[in-house]
Amino acid sequence: MARRRRFNPLEKPLYGRTAVNYVIDERIGLFYCVVYDHRLADQLAAVGESLMPSILGVVTVSANPKYKDYFCAVDYAVARKGYGPLVYDLTARGLERYVRGCQALRPSDAQSPYAQSFWQRLRREALEPLDDDFFEAKYGVPASVLESRGKQWSRSRRSGGKNTALVNGAERMIQAYVAVGGLDKVQSVPLSVMLRRVGYQQEGLRPVVEG
Numbered sequence: 001m002a003r004r005r006r007f008n009p010l011e012k013p014l015y016g017r018t019a020v021n022y023v024i025d026e027r028i029g030l031f032y033c034v035v036y037d038h039r040l041a042d043q044l045a046a047v048g049e050s051l052m053p054s055i056l057g058v059v060t061v062s063a064n065p066k067y068k069d070y071f072c073a074v075d076y077a078v079a080r081k082g083y084g085p086l087v088y089d090l091t092a093r094g095l096e097r098y099v100r101g102c103q104a105l106r107p108s109d110a111q112s113p114y115a116q117s118f119w120q121r122l123r124r125e126a127l128e129p130l131d132d133d134f135f136e137a138k139y140g141v142p143a144s145v146l147e148s149r150g151k152q153w154s155r156s157r158r159s160g161g162k163n164t165a166l167v168n169g170a171e172r173m174i175q176a177y178v179a180v181g182g183l184d185k186v187q188s189v190p191l192s193v194m195l196r197r198v199g200y201q202q203e204g205l206r207p208v209v210e211g
Contacts, residue, residue, distance in 0.1 A: 009056075009083050010139045013037075013199030018056070019149035022094035023167055024063070025159040030075060031063040031099055033091035034170045035083065035146075038153050040194050041166070051169030053192035056080055056200070057087035058170035063099045072102040072126075076174045077115065080189045082203025084118060086139060093129040093143055098157055104128045 010018060019038040024031050040054035057079025061072060072095060079087045088105065095102035104126035107119045132142040154162040177189050191202045 007082055007203040008140055009086050009201075009203070010141050012201055016145070016149060017198065018146055019153060020090045020094070020143075020146045021150040021153060021163065021166055022098055022147075022157055023159055023163045024098065024157050025167070027159075029063055031061040031095060031102075032167055032170060033059045033061075033087065033094050034166050035079075035087050035090060036166070036169075037195060037198065037200070038149050040198065041153060041169075045162075045165055050172055051165050052172045052176075053194045055169050055173055056083045056195070058173055059087055059091040059105075060170075060174070061091065061095060061099075061102070061105065063095070063102060072099070072104065073106040074108040076178055077108075078174055078177050078189060080191055080195075080202060082201070084115075088118070088127055089130055089135065089138070090143060090146065092127045093135075096129045 017037045017039050018035065019041075020033065020035045022031065022033055034055060035057045036051065036055045038054075041051050044051050044054055057077075059077040060075040062075045063072065077084075077087070077091075092105040095105055106126045107115070111119070130138065130143070132144050135141075135143040153166065156163060159167060173189075191200055
């Protein structure tokens with residue numbers, strides 16, 4: 001029997017639409033990694049709509065040195081099915097680059113069954129960032145390319161400006177699928193109609209959720 005080929009969430013859509021932005025809200029000590037379709041985000045922003053339909057996943061990390069026990073640990077994580085590992089890998093990379101002292105991503109204490117499975121497969125207490133070569137071998141495109149596309153949306157890493165719309169969309173996604181009902185009532189996070197129309201596919205896995 002032929003071996004099932006590993007799902008690659010970046011194989012489609014074509015024409016380089018997937019992007020990532022790292023946003024730091026220094027007021028509350030949170031780091032955001034938001035992975036999204038930047039062309040859909042532009043279309044939604046142009047008509048004043050929430051960016052949530054363009055978002056593939058988001059991880060927020062407690063990055064406040066005042067609270068050592070939570071430093072570099074997942075605060076909330078939610079991703080459309082099949083996109084969780086991609087969002088986690090990008091989060092670990094962004095933390096290392098932009099948050100002093102965060103050389104790896106640690107899990108939260110509250111996890112959905114899929115999040116538990118993800119961390120158990122690592123067999124490590126923390127997720128270390130991949131360099132561009134390893135990232136490209138895993139996903140078919142260097143992480144630096146996704147980061148460059150994010151700069152087309154906003155070059156700033158501080159909360160505010162165009163990042164406000166991106167963070168608001170991410171927060172809406174968290175509220176819709178994580179914060180309501182608790183981890184024992186995790187809702188599936190389907191692809192939006194807009195994402196599906198432009199070629200994104202969804203693997204048949206449970207959504208990754210922490211909170």
